[in-house]
Structures are given as C-alpha cells and as structure tokens.
Amino acid sequence: MQRTVFSPLGAARPVAPKASTDCPPKALPSPDVGCIVSVPKDTSTMIHCIGIGPGDPDYLTLKGHRLISEADVVAGFDAVVDIIRPFIKPSAEIITMGYKDQPAQLAKVADRHAKARSCVVVFMGDLHFSGFQLLERVEHACGHSVPAVPGISSAQLMAEATRTCFDETTFLTFHRRGDIEPFKAHLASLLKQGRNAIIIPRPWDFMPHHIAAWLLENSVNPDLVLEVAENLSRRDARWTGTLATCPDHFSDMCIMLIRGGPAFPSQIDFTK
Numbered sequence: 001m002q003r004t005v006f007s008p009l010g011a012a013r014p015v016a017p018k019a020s021t022d023c024p025p026k027a028l029p030s031p032d033v034g035c036i037v038s039v040p041k042d043t044s045t046m047i048h049c050i051g052i053g054p055g056d057p058d059y060l061t062l063k064g065h066r067l068i069s070e071a072d073v074v075a076g077f078d079a080v081v082d083i084i085r086p087f088i089k090p091s092a093e094i095i096t097m098g099y100k101d102q103p104a105q106l107a108k109v110a111d112r113h114a115k116a117r118s119c120v121v122v123f124m125g126d127l128h129f130s131g132f133q134l135l136e137r138v139e140h141a142c143g144h145s146v147p148a149v150p151g152i153s154s155a156q157l158m159a160e161a162t163r164t165c166f167d168e169t170t171f172l173t174f175h176r177r178g179d180i181e182p183f184k185a186h187l188a189s190l191l192k193q194g195r196n197a198i199i200i201p202r203p204w205d206f207m208p209h210h211i212a213a214w215l216l217e218n219s220v221n222p223d224l225v226l227e228v229a230e231n232l233s234r235r236d237a238r239w240t241g242t243l244a245t246c247p248d249h250f251s252d253m254c255i256m257l258i259r260g261g262p263a264f265p266s267q268i269d270f271t272k
C-alpha cells in the first residue's frame, strides 16, 4: 500500500512502496494526487513542527525558541518536551506522548489547532532525519501539510566531531518503523563504493554491533573505521575502532560514522 505525504503546498503525493533493490524507497515525482488543503497564513493560529536540536538547548534556533515560547499548545515525546520545558509559557497546554499513544495525543493537538490555538510539535534534532514518520502522523492528524522549522541534527554534530564532509557522506536511519531491509542493502552498497555513512541505529535490535556484524556478513571490509558517539552536545562520549571490533555496550542515544574510504583531496592551494 502507498503511504501519503503532504507537500509544502498541501498537495498529497504518493510515496513509492518498499524497494526490492539496494536503494531505499523514494518519493514519486508526480505531486498531482489527492486533495489540496490551504495552510492558514496567520501564524498565531498555525501549527509548526520544530526541530529542537541534539539535546543542549544552546543548539535550539532563535525561530524555534520564539515559536515554542509563544505557543498555546506544546506537544512531543516526553523526553523532547523536557528539554524545552523552561521555554514554554505557564499558560500553555502541554501534550506529551509515547510511541503507543501518538495517534490519540496528536488528535488532541489537531483539535486544538482546529480551534485556532497556536500549536507546536517538537522533534529531537532535525525532523528530516529520522523524524519524518512523526511528521507524517502530525500532518495526517491535521489533514494538511504542516510547516517545519529545521533543527540541528545529531548527524551534524557527528560530522563536526569527526570532521566529515557532508558531500562524501550518506545519512541513514534505522530508527524507524517498517521494513529496514532496503536500507541495510543500501548501506552495504554505499560503503563498498567508498562513501561514508552517518547512521542512527534502531534500539535495541539493530544497534552498532548488530549493524557491524550484518555488514561483515555482507562482505563489507572489516577494517573500515567506525566511530560511535553517545549523547552529543550533553555528555559527549566517543569510541573509535573498526567494524570488526565494535563493542555491544552503547546506549540508545548513540550515532555512528563508518568511513567508506579516505577523504577526497580538498584541492585547496595555499599558495594562491
């Protein structure tokens, strides 16, 4: 069955079913399917999805901070709401949720939004990295596209911590519902091509040591450098080794970098 995604203009577009090749599912190009629902222009009655950054509130954007502090309703997973709780105005309604009660709690948010109360739904990091399933749920509850405010992702902090260029790197998350097999195949394939991968594991059945073991079973070079970081921006802890030596003690708040090969030469000429 196809899933539905709302484009920024509110037009629902279909997304391809799971791929059977080594590529992950991709959005189909046609935006012409489904209904168009306009998004209110008055920001005081709007709903926003906000990426709040990787944990330390210093990484929250000014725009995210403003929208959160002005909102009548603030919603999100308990641990995420806790991070921005100091910025919520005292009169605001707080709607927290877990994985099981997301639909019911998001229905409450949609109800408040329909009653013209300003709402924000907060996401960890950036919502376009491992947040899109929640974004889809928000849009499904509201029945239209919801504007998003990007946040600083744990992937960006990982790239900075490991001095890794985005353009030599693919970002992949296994922290998702559904079939991860196409994404596993994609990971093995891109590493064999010499690209780097920054990866969010899936607690607790596809953690760094499971990922490393799976890659070794699938003929990826065991000597590829692997770095795992925990709690970036708060209690940063880093482990560096190879795929073949990955330990099994990491927490669910971890992110991985696998170097597929040497970095491209920068081609900078300091004499000019």
Ligand SMILES: C[S@@+](CC[C@H](N)C(=O)[O-])C[C@H]1O[C@@H](n2cnc3c(N)ncnc32)[C@H](O)[C@@H]1O
Residues within 6 Å of the ligand: 054, 055, 123, 124, 125, 126, 127, 128, 129, 130, 131, 152, 153, 154, 155, 175, 200, 201, 229, 230, 231, 232, 233, 234, 252, 253, 254, 255
């Ligand atoms: C549902 S994903 C959301 C990722 C988020 N959208 C982002 O851009 O960072 C949550 C997972 O991201 C990873 N993660 C998020 N923040 C992190 C941090 N500060 N340090 C390390 N890993 C982090 C952990 O693997 C965590 O279980």
